[in-house]
Amino acid sequence: MKPPAISFGTKAETLSALKDVVQSARMLALEYFTVKEWREEKEARLGLIFEKFGKTKFIVRSSRKTEDTSRESNAGVFESLLDIHSPDLGSAIDKVIVSYDDPAEEDQVLIQPMLRNVVRSGVCFSHDPTTRTPYRIISIAEGDDTTVVTGGGSAQTYQIAAESTNLPPNEVSAVLVLLNELSDIFNKKPLDIEFACTREGDHEFLWLLQVRPLIIKQNLQTPAEQSKKLSLLHSKISEGMKPHPDLLGKTNAFGVMPDWNPAEIIGLRPKPLALTLYRELITDGIWAYQRDNYGYRNLRSFPVMVNFYGLPYIDVRVSFNSFIPKCLKKTLGIKLVDYYVDQLISEPHLHDKVEFDIILSCYTLDIEKRLKTLASSNFSEDELGDIKSNLRLITNSIIDPILPIWQKDVEKIKLLGERHSKLMESNLQPIEKLYWVIENTKRYGTLPFSGLARVGFIAVQFLRSLVERGFLSDDDQANFMLGIKTISSEIQSERHTLSKKAFLNKFGHLRPGTYDICSPRYDTDVGRYFSWDTDDIGNNRRVSFSLKDDIASKLDEELVGHGLKTNSLELLKFIETGITLRELAKFEFSRCLSDALELIAAIGKKMNLTREDMSFSDIAMFRELYFSVSDPEEAIKTSIQDGKLAYRDTSRICLPPLITNADQVWCFEWPKLKPNFITSKVVEGRVLAPSDKNIENSIVCIPGADPGYDWLFSHAIKGLITAWGGANSHMAIRAGELGVPAVIGAGEELYDKWSTSKFLRIDCSAQRVEIIE
Template sequence: MRLNFSTKAGTLSDLKKILGSARIAPMVIIAVSEWPRNKEIILKKIADELSVGPYIVRSSSGAEDTEKTSNAGAFLSVPDINFEELGPAIKNVISSYTRPNPQDEVLIQPMLRNVIRSGVAFSHDPNTCSPYRVINWTEGSDTSAVTQGQAGRVWQIAAGAPIPEDTLFSPILELVGELLDVFEDRPIDCEFAVCREGESEVLWLLQVRPLVLPLESELPESQLNRLEIIKQKIITGMKPNPFLMGKRNVYGVMPDWNPAEIIGIRPKPLALSLYGELITDSIWAYQRNNYGYRNLRSYPLMLSFYGLPYIDVRVSFNSFIPADLDEKVANRLVDYYIDKLVNRPLLHDKVEFEIVWSCYTLDLPTRLNELREKGFSREEQTAIADSLRRITNRILDFKKGLWRIDAAKIAILKARRSSLMESNLGPVENIYWLLEDAKRYGTLPFAGLARAGFMAVQILRSIVDIGIFTKDDYAKFMASISTVSKRMAKDRVKMERSDFLRHYGHLRPGTYEITSPRYDEDPELYFDWTNTSSLEEVSSEPFAMNDEQAKEIAKLLKSNSLKSDPIELFKFIKSAIELREEAKFEFSQNLSDALALMIEFASSKGIPREDIAYCDIEIFQKLYSQATKSEDLLLRSISDGKAQYAEALRVSLTPVITEPDDVMFFEWPIASPNYITQKKVIASVANIEDGDQLKGAIVCISNADPGFDWLFSHEIAGLITAWGGANSHMAIRAGEFGLPAIIGAGEVLYSRWSSAKVLELDCAAKRVEILV
């Protein structure tokens, strides 16, 4: 039997006659027009047909659950009431219908008892519009928790994929399948509850409505074919490799060089290819090998699964092994790291702080003791520590450290960029050399300075963990750092507008995204030029440790054979963090200028800026080295890129892939966010995509890079990002401004918090509460 959707009550009434995969509670349906005339008759009918209660009085408006809009939650429902409360409850539900509709009804049902699980199931992913069965549920008796956005876990499976034997969700998947059959494959979402009856669990259908999707869905076969290709790629990549240590592999969006944070989960092809070209194809490996780690040259760090960027974790973990460490010990260490991440996948954005040991810290001997439980001998622990100490000493030296060589290259980059932009070369030639220089004198030294910056923060944290510094000392030191963002904030007030844009105008939110306007393209979008007081008033007061702290640090440096003293060490820490930001600022100008020239060149060929976002950077390399018809090359690449991106928009994958089957089904992880500062704030929530008022608000941005520095000029109260690591650029910026922030909330928490109206953000307690 095939059905059409009607009202909430009407649809449930029709389904009650035919549904086999779930129960539907008894019901009384009241036409709104009948209630004023027949109250006593209706109340008697409820008592006769639904017993003594408790009841739930539910909306069933003609304006909800339609083919065009669900209006979910727009109207009142009143749960858990007794018979005497029915009349006022019905009246209140009717009063919530703002516009009278001839189809308006009220639905009364008995409250379910012994509810152990409830939630919402979707036949299609509401975000990608793809045929994924998505189940958002919560354990416990509150059947409204998920629908009211208070809590919930999310599990999904590709339609048509084999259902795992141990899943709780087989009955719900059967229900979704039956509903799709009944409603002729129209996308649906349904509310459900699972009740305990004796030793059994019984599934109840509470509601079903059309799922309104912005895009037309595709057949499950198309999605399965796509996912099967990704799965086979992962199966191959998880096999042992004769040239890599580690028996198995893992893939993730954040373990190294943080693609989810910098270019996003679904970047357009130009941004994706640029990130590979400038960093993750080869530059990353050259830098680590230059600093004394194993040689991983020729291994790309980032792979693309139908346009979604993932880090090859085994390659990454190999690259953190000192080159002089014994091969057998190194092999076991990589396995240990991978096993640790598999067991604790929420640490995927904290790899260098919680998984691997990439440098020698003042508490390293103690931290290495955990290896004893995995069979590492004391001699092997010592060998690991000695190798890391040698690397650290080569970098740590304030006057002769490896980072000094990299810092000197930044000046070369600036000089060459100036010469290039003043030359008479054509746009293609300038694009080519801006990017070549960006690699050689920009991202390569930036990678080295970022390595020094990671080392600096890890050593600083170890001083806190040992107890020499307090968390407040740490916060004060980070606030004393003078980085590009703090300098820019002050310059915005002091400089003439034209001078400010000349110096900072190349920055853009989304450093690699060509469609994102530069500061100098749309300054009014980013800055309130009338506002001269904001976060930029935060001072960079010098930090000074006391004598006792200096003595303790000196003692530890000597006993751990680290070639530094407290004064030189803190000069190094400060310089490494500051120069990392400076290098990012400079290489991003090469990239931004190259993007501007791409726009100019494409425009001369009649190709709009938005289309260039879909081409691959290799096209501009070909245009430099070949005499060919440029329009044809560009248009073919754009066409291919649009097709690739359209498929990327259909794919939904877990942030950490530990098994090939994770491609087909997984539970979305609840992240372990990074809380910045020890501060607390209560404020309204603002989403920049929605154009909300930023001043005094907790601002939510999905993927954040330094191009979002303009936010700090708007007197924001707090910051939440979906993606980002503990030592990411935005984490450092929030720390130096003393701004309470959550960096790397993950998709589930970010969706929940960014949908709220008012939040309480308590960084010291590591707690977020939705107030409204």
């Protein structure tokens, strides 16, 4: 039987109307009255309340006419008071009315007895307010305070498609039943509800505490439209999980942060141009070519990044295959890949730390400790020996102080700038010039960068192992990093030593969001990024570091014992060089990429197309224009139109950061990710975005750890939070160098809570972030 339709009134009126209608949850008894009635007959009203409920504890709730309307909710704006003793009820009612500021006579106050024996509580949306899609979002926390959920506390959050047949745990499914019932009652309108669960003996009961309209712009996606898209996506992911004849490993996973971490570099929902540029420059083929060159398995035909309706994900099995030494026996390679994938599935919080905590991709001084986890997972001594010797072979070719394998990559990077300048100064037509800029960037930019990025990672791994083995203290490591001259440290120092013109000539191509055509370059909006009136160079100090002779001797002995072809002095030089070269290579190819984006913007401008328009185009279309005879304007506008249509799906799909089962397309729990805390400091400050003015002495929140945001450190910020980024990311390294407390890789859920707060406390030593306001 269809429940009767009910229209929204005030909070009290709506709950009163639902009291005898709702079947799937209990509801508290209630009493309400207008401000006018309270002012005219206080004692009578109190008498009615005590007669109805007895002398108990109460909750006094606001129920103003301007609350919970179809236009605005005003949720949390007015006072509601809990645990009010009977003698204090009258004054509590007065306080609630005072919070109305200028109360109208018809505004109301709602009185209910306090709910007891609450074991968990939470909130639930019938639609995702960000994507305007019919995802049921249920957040639930242990305890009796729903503000733990709404205020950013620790809660479990589930995202469930409207027509999903895959259900969450029982205690959450009961909330879903209630939500569906209320959806029928309110004629499928978007809803926001609050609920609680109580325990009486061995039984639990669900209580409806609040229901209000969820204020969402129109153009909602229908459940049928959503289901059609998700069914196709489920099939795609299911196929991707199956064994592949040319890949090691029986199963798979997809993540936004392992390996080439697209969430950090291009974001979770990149526009088509950024997505296709990243594919073209790195993830379709360049990445695998260079891994093969460095002694790992040949994956040259496999893209490492796929996309699900435009959401970029790393194919974890492909990535893990590429870290298997090419000379390792196939049977052992299969066993290793399966172990790696299983480890990631069982510990999903490591998805941005796979090379530090799961993968063995190089030989370091703490190799024995790292191999112990394999020994406890049924790897034999012979197998461990094979893994060790193969990793040593690869590592020696990289750390070789005489003729390292990466020297060829350095030579290519050195050629990039001159070749690029000639192209940009040529008289080639814009589309032809764009084609050759991209080709030049791949061959002399991202290809060597892919190799030098590997060198930089191995350098950091060695540095960590020196700390692990006791050759360096944590302070030694920090001082060593401070002594390295990098592009980032040059930006900080040369802003004060170079003229403005010279500085921008060198660094002006950088931009936050390296692949984002809509993000202004330093040289086009310099006032946004730098203040030229200050002399403060912050914490950008250089520190001289060297090993003591006795420690160097012991390290030399250990290196010989491990069969590593280097000594202590050469190893430290390699670590410094590796970290520097990674940044240098990124800096050089980003200049070419930045100019390519400007070429695309200029092509669009001639057709009266904005940067925003061009962000929806596809780089493959520009390549095709070079190869064929077509009308450029028609092709570009068609590509933009197609891109905008496709991006509608991109903006509507919600997936977890790590997909380990195709059924997560329909229903998943947002994982509790473990952020990377940088430094051991404690800091408090107001929360701002990079676009805000006067960010000095504030905690700044940015989506990714992109090097284009390095300018933030020139503004004496108190702290930094990023949604995505690993312990080895650019901003993590820079924050460590400068001693800036940072939370790198918070994940989408925590980042949304923290970045929308007003005031935070970051305790890096305790690895805790607290919302103060």
